[in-house]
Amino acid sequence: MADTAVFDEQAVTASVTEGIEKIAQASSTDELKALRAHYAGGDSEMTRASKMIGKLAVEEKKAAGQLMSKLRADFGRAFAAKETELKQAEEQAALEAETVDVTMPTDRHPLGARHPLSALMEDIQDFFTSMGWQIADGPEVETEWYDFDALNFGPDHPARQMQDTFYVKGEKATDAAGFKGSNMVMRTQTSSDQVRSLLGKGVPLYLACTGRVFRTDELDATHTPVFHQCEALAVDKGLTMADLKGTLNALAVAMFGPEAKTRLRPSYFPFTEPSAEMDLWFPDKKGGPGWIEWGGCGMVNPNVLRSAGIDPDVYTGFAFGVGVERALLLRHDINDMHDLVEGDVRFSEQFAMGE
Ligand code: DAH
Numbered sequence: 001m002a003d004t005a006v007f008d009e010q011a012v013t014a015s016v017t018e019g020i021e022k023i024a025q026a027s028s029t030d031e032l033k034a035l036r037a038h039y040a041g042g043d044s045e046m047t048r049a050s051k052m053i054g055k056l057a058v059e060e061k062k063a064a065g066q067l068m069s070k071l072r073a074d075f076g077r078a079f080a081a082k083e084t085e086l087k088q089a090e091e092q093a094a095l096e097a098e099t100v101d102v103t104m105p106t107d108r109h110p111l112g113a114r115h116p117l118s119a120l121m122e123d124i125q126d127f128f129t130s131m132g133w134q135i136a137d138g139p140e141v142e143t144e145w146y147d148f149d150a151l152n153f154g155p156d157h158p159a160r161q162m163q164d165t166f167y168v169k170g171e172k173a174t175d176a177a178g179f180k181g182s183n184m185v186m187r188t189q190t191s192s193d194q195v196r197s198l199l200g201k202g203v204p205l206y207l208a209c210t211g212r213v214f215r216t217d218e219l220d221a222t223h224t225p226v227f228h229q230c231e232a233l234a235v236d237k238g239l240t241m242a243d244l245k246g247t248l249n250a251l252a253v254a255m256f257g258p259e260a261k262t263r264l265r266p267s268y269f270p271f272t273e274p275s276a277e278m279d280l281w282f283p284d285k286k287g288g289p290g291w292i293e294w295g296g297c298g299m300v301n302p303n304v305l306r307s308a309g310i311d312p313d314v315y316t317g318f319a320f321g322v323g324v325e326r327a328l329l330l331r332h333d334i335n336d337m338h339d340l341v342e343g344d345v346r347f348s349e350q351f352a353m354g355e
Pocket of ligand 1: 188190191232269271295296297298299319320321
């Protein structure tokens with residue numbers, strides 16, 4: 001049919017009229033474009049009729065041409081008017097949808113939660129201040145002298161090895177013994193504050209020191225190269241192991257409840273004599289109550305007192321050091337050290353209240 005030269009005036013008029021009606025009902029610019037493709041595109045009645053004109057007899061061409069111009073103009077006008085109307089409506093709808101109500105409540109600044117380690121260190125400090133002890137925190141970059149020599153570590157003690165200790169490159173200092181060129185280290189223990197405090201504050205001294213310490217350990221479920229210790233040091237006339245034991249038990253009860261207690265096992269530390277490992281009776285231990293190793297302790301070695309210019313025949317002292325992370329893992333049955341260091345606020349939120 002298409003290739004026989006028939007100009008179907010009725011069909012094209014009906015098609016364009018139908019198109020104009022549909023345009024009037026269109027509800028989106030996308031729909032409008034689809035209607036234009038259908039009623040005025042390459043495959044439309046309008047295009048087919050226009051192509052026919054060339055094949056018509058001369059006398060028919062004029063009327064057919066005029067009809068087609070009118071139909072095309074009618075269609076174009078209807079399309080343009082509707083397009084303007086729909087575009088405006090769509091713009092308006094988009095503006096309304098994107099309206100920002102600046103008075104709405106926002107969660108852009110969610111509340112954080114204190115890290116349980118900070119909270120626990122405060123608990124420990126509260127325990128000591130309630131007994132009238134002072135709280136200190138020495139420097140984290142420390143001279144090798146305070147971290148080792150003053151604490152009676154021999155020059156070849158394995159703890160000084162690069163495998164355990166972070167040495168700070170290029171830094172040398174004059175240490176308290178007046179020795180120029182003492183290496184600087186990241187302190188490996190809060191015990192480094194013992195002689196510093198004794199020299200600075202004198203005796204009698206009751207002092208607790210909490211803070212970060214550093215060792216060249218890989219981060220895994222039970223180790224981290226940066227961790228926290230609490231060091232306690234008491235130097236006075238007439239202090240004995242009984243004072244040490246009593247203080248440890250009181251700390252255990254404050255941290256772990258009324259059933260907690262400690263026991264001592266003989267051990268060795270260069271800065272205490274005698275020395276002991278301290279175990280904690282932990283009632284809520286997973287798998288039933290039991291002993292858990294919690295730290296080291298002992299009577300301050302006379303050499304340490306001498307490093308601070310104190311006469312060991314007049315004064316005696318006791319000291320202990322406990323790991324803060326370890327206390328936290330025990331207390332809350334946390335199995336992985338990663339949880340403590342990753343800084344995920346959802347972890348801290350669990351401890352946010354009532355701790
Ligand atoms: N500083 C020791 C450590 O990091 C722990 C320690 C042991 C501290 C015995 C003390 C002590 O005060 O008397 O392994």
